[in-house]
Amino acid sequence: xxxxxxxxxxxxxxxxxxxxxxxxxxxxxxxxxxxxxxxxxxxxxxxxxxxxxxxxxxxxxxxxxxxxxxxxxxxxxxxxxxxxxxxxxxxxxxxxxxxxxxxxxxxxxxxxxxxxxxxxxxxxxxxxxxxxxxxxxxxxxxxxxxxxxxxxxxxxxxxxxxxxxxxxxxxxxxxxxxxxxxxxxxxxxxxxxxxxxxxxxxxxxxxxxxxxxxxxxxxxxxxxxxxxxxxxxxxxxxxxxxxxxxxxxxxxxxxxxxxxxxxxxxxxxxxxxxxxxxxxxxxxxxxxxxxxxxxxxxxxxxxxxxxxxxxxxxxxxxxxxxxxxxxxxxxxxxxxxxxxxxxxxxxxxxxxxxxxxxxxxxxxxxxxxxxxxxxxxxxxxxxxxxxxxxxxxxxxxxxxxxxxxxxxxxxxxxxxxxxxx
Numbered sequence: 001x002x003x004x005x006x007x008x009x010x011x012x013x014x015x016x017x018x019x020x021x022x023x024x025x026x027x028x029x030x031x032x033x034x035x036x037x038x039x040x041x042x043x044x045x046x047x048x049x050x051x052x053x054x055x056x057x058x059x060x061x062x063x064x065x066x067x068x069x070x071x072x073x074x075x076x077x078x079x080x081x082x083x084x085x086x087x088x089x090x091x092x093x094x095x096x097x098x099x100x101x102x103x104x105x106x107x108x109x110x111x112x113x114x115x116x117x118x119x120x121x122x123x124x125x126x127x128x129x130x131x132x133x134x135x136x137x138x139x140x141x142x143x144x145x146x147x148x149x150x151x152x153x154x155x156x157x158x159x160x161x162x163x164x165x166x167x168x169x170x171x172x173x174x175x176x177x178x179x180x181x182x183x184x185x186x187x188x189x190x191x192x193x194x195x196x197x198x199x200x201x202x203x204x205x206x207x208x209x210x211x212x213x214x215x216x217x218x219x220x221x222x223x224x225x226x227x228x229x230x231x232x233x234x235x236x237x238x239x240x241x242x243x244x245x246x247x248x249x250x251x252x253x254x255x256x257x258x259x260x261x262x263x264x265x266x267x268x269x270x271x272x273x274x275x276x277x278x279x280x281x282x283x284x285x286x287x288x289x290x291x292x293x294x295x296x297x298x299x300x301x302x303x304x305x306x307x308x309x310x311x312x313x314x315x316x317x318x319x320x321x322x323x324x325x326x327x328x329x330x331x332x333x334x335x336x337x338x339x340x341x342x343x344x345x346x347x348x349x350x351x352x353x354x355x356x357x358x359x360x361x362x363x364x365x366x367x368x369x370x371x372x373x374x375x376x377x378x379x380x381x382x383x384x385x386x387x388x389x390x391x392x393x394x395x396x397x398x399x400x401x402x403x404x405x406x407x408x409x410x411x412x413x414x415x416x417x418x419x420x421x
Contacts, residue, residue, distance in 0.1 A: 010179075013137060017144055017180035019127060021187025024120035024148030028188060029195045031097055031115055032153065038105040039275055046271065049107040052261055056108075056254030059099045060309050064250040070095055070122075073311075074114055074146075074392050077121035078168045081142045084135060088125035088142075092118050099311035107274040108261060109301040110312025113153055117313075120149030120188075143168060143177040144184035152188030154315075155199040159362035160185035166355045167392055200278055203285055203338055207370035215377065217333045218343060221326065222378040225344055226385030228325055229352030232299050232318065233387055239307025250309060257308020264301055273301045277320045284323035284341035295325040314391050315349055322348030342367045343378040350379035351386030 042048050063071045070076070070092035080088060100115040124145035128138045143164045151160020161182040208214075243253040265271055272280060277298060283290050291297070302317040326344025330337040342363065350359030356379040363375035 013140065013176075013180055014183060016127075016131075016133070016137065016141055017183040018187055020120070020124050020141055020144045020180070021148045021152075021184040022191065023123040023127065024116070024145065024152045024184065024188035025191025025195075027093065027097075027119040027123060028116050028149065028152035029192045029197050031100075031112070031119065032192070032197050034097075034101050035104055035112060035276070038101050042105055042107060042275060048105060049262055049265060049271070049274065052106040052108060053255045053258035055102045055106040056258040056308070056310055057251055059102060059311060060251030060254045062095060062099070063309070063311070066091070067095065070118075074117050074121075077117065077142055077146065078392055080125070081139050081168050084139065087129050088122050090122060090126050092122040096311055100313075103305065103310045103312045104275050106258070107265065107271065108258070108305040108310045108312065109274055109277070109298065109317060110305050110310060110314075111276065111316030111318075112313050113150055113315040114311065114313030116149035116153035117146050118149075120145040120152075124148075140177045140180055144180040147181035148184035148188040151185030152192045154362070155189055155192065156362045156365045157182075157186040157189040159358045159365055160189065162361055163353075163355055163358035166358050167353060200281055202342070202366045204368040205339055205342060205371045206368065208339065208374065210373060214335070214374070217335055218340075218374050218378055219381055221329045221333060221335075221340055221343065222347055222381035223385050224325065224329060225322060225347040225378065226351040226382035228295065228299070228321055229318065229348050229382065230385075230387040232303065232314075232321065232352060233391070235299065235303040236307045236314075239303050243308050254309035257304055257310060260304050260308070261301060264297075264304070268297060273297050276316050278316075280320050281323045281345070284327040285338050285345070287337045290324050290327045292328050295321040295328065298324065314352070318349040318352055319345050322346065339371065339374075342371070343374060346375060347378040347382040351382035353391045354383065354386070356380045356383040 068089060069086070070089040072079070073096070076092075077088060079085070096115045096118040100110065100112065103110050121142055124141050125138070128141055133141065145164075146167065147160045147164030150163045151157040154160070164181045164185070165177060243257065247253050247256065261274070265274060273294075280290060280294055280298070282288070298317055298320045302314070306312065306314065322344035323341045325348065326341040327337050329344070330340035333340070346359040346363040346366075350356045353359070360375050360379045363379070364372055367375075
């Protein structure tokens with residue numbers, strides 16, 4: 001290929017990357033605004049929680065009878081990057097948008113990145129089909145769509161750019177996607193900010209001196225961060241297995257899952273674990289009072305919500321688990337609560353998603369560069385102690401199956417027998 005042709009190709013790819021960022025930014029902004037409404041409505045009308053089983057039944061019916069391949073979620077987008085089979089369904093975007101908002105409105109515990117990535121991927125593939133993009137460029141744009149959705153919904157453009165490359169686990173095959181990922185992620189994030197959407201407030205940790213004792217304590221905490229990500233993954237798959245064994249008709253699973261969420265909420269006499277639980281993150285990061293076992297309660301409620309068939313993301317709940325676990329460990333390890341909560345915020349997700357580089361960068365974007373060595377250490381130690389299955393199983397490297405804890409391997413075999421995604 002001559003240099004004029006290469007230049008022309010790069011210009012086209014740059015323009016398409018801007019389009020991907022535009023689609024991700026606009027869809028994420030609309031989604032975040034709707035989530036704000038859903039959260040405010042739920043908090044002002046606590047009785048909405050009792051409608052969660054009906055909402056679950058509705059979500060289950062739509063996904064069971066009309067979802068098709070869209071029910072595969074984020075893994076479908078990653079599969080289409082690795083081994084293209086068919087276009088990402090256009091219905092994926094509205095289904096995940098409405099389904100996630102319903103989950104949040106009625107008190108399910110789930111996140112938002114799943115919706116952002118799926119909307120971005122679905123809209124990007126629709127544009128690729130409409131514009132008759134080549135298969136090679138289509139794959140690059142899908143990687144960029146993951147970056148754009150993540151960067152836009154969390155306001156972390158640099159971490160988003162790396163996340164799209166890192167999470168699909170075959171970065172070496174998509175080096176051409178580096179610039180498109182960066183352009184799309186920055187564009188999406190800028191659009192969300194330009195439209196006046198604000199993200200979770202995070203403190204600047206300032207400069208933190210390197211200390212052997214602190215490094216040792218952070219390493220100990222990071223092991224716990226990695227293990228809690230593994231516990232979350234195992235718990236979600238165990239609950240999926242239990243519901244599949246007990247209820248063969250899929251729409252019934254989120255219905256009864258909603259009943260379990262109601263029961264747990266009433267048993268705990270609090271609603272702080274329902275929805276996104278952003279308040280718990282802010283309390284942890286700014287040194288406010290946080291229940292010692294908040295991370296375990298959030299883990300269980302999220303596992304029941306997602307394991308029973310509700311839709312949404314896992315990332316924000318993992319942020320909550322990490323921040324609250326960090327806050328609890330800070331008291332035991334005699335470290336500043338905001339410092340260890342911030343490390344937990346990114347490290348639990350870094351281990352669970354097998355994306356330590358992106359999460360290290362996220363830590364620097366959100367909390368400043370003064371604690372960079374500690375973010376790097378926490379994210380990679382957490383990654384080393386995680387199950388390596390990852391939130392997005394389609395992106396898992398097959399060679400890493402050798403290192404999966406036996407309990408995860410057993411659950412995966414049982415899930416395959418029961419035909420559970």
